[in-house]
Amino acid sequence: xxxxxxxxxxxxxxxxxxxxxxxxxxxxxxxxxxxxxxxxxxxxxxxxxxxxxxxxxxxxxxxxxxxxxxxxxxxx
Numbered sequence: 001x002x003x004x005x006x007x008x009x010x011x012x013x014x015x016x017x018x019x020x021x022x023x024x025x026x027x028x029x030x031x032x033x034x035x036x037x038x039x040x041x042x043x044x045x046x047x048x049x050x051x052x053x054x055x056x057x058x059x060x061x062x063x064x065x066x067x068x069x070x071x072x073x074x075x076x
Contacts, residue, residue, distance in 0.1 A: 021067040026050075026057055039063045 022042035025031040029050045036042035043061055047054040 018068050020065050022046075023064040023066055025062040025064070026060055029057070033066065 017037045019035060019037055020042075021033060022036055022039070023031055023033050024042055024046040026046075029046075029052070032046050032049060034042050034045040034049070036045060042063060043058045044054050046061070047057060
C-alpha cells in the first residue's frame with residue numbers, strides 16, 4: 001500500500017510526475033514561488049495568485065526550478 005503524502009495546500013496537479021518548486025518571474029508582476037509538476041501548473045498557480053489570466057502572460061514568464069520531489073498523485 002502506498003504511503004499517503006500531502007501536496008501543498010490547494011495544489012491539484014494536472015499530471016503525475018516529479019513535483020517541483022518553481023520560481024516564476026514576470027516583468028510587471030514580479031516573482032513568486034509555486035508548486036507544479038509542469039511549467040503549465042506553475043504558471044496557472046502564479047497567475048491565479050496574481051489575479052490575471054494565464055493566457056495573457058504565460059509566454060512572458062521565466063521559470064526556474066528551485067527543488068524537486070516525486071509526487072504521489074494520480075492523473076485526472
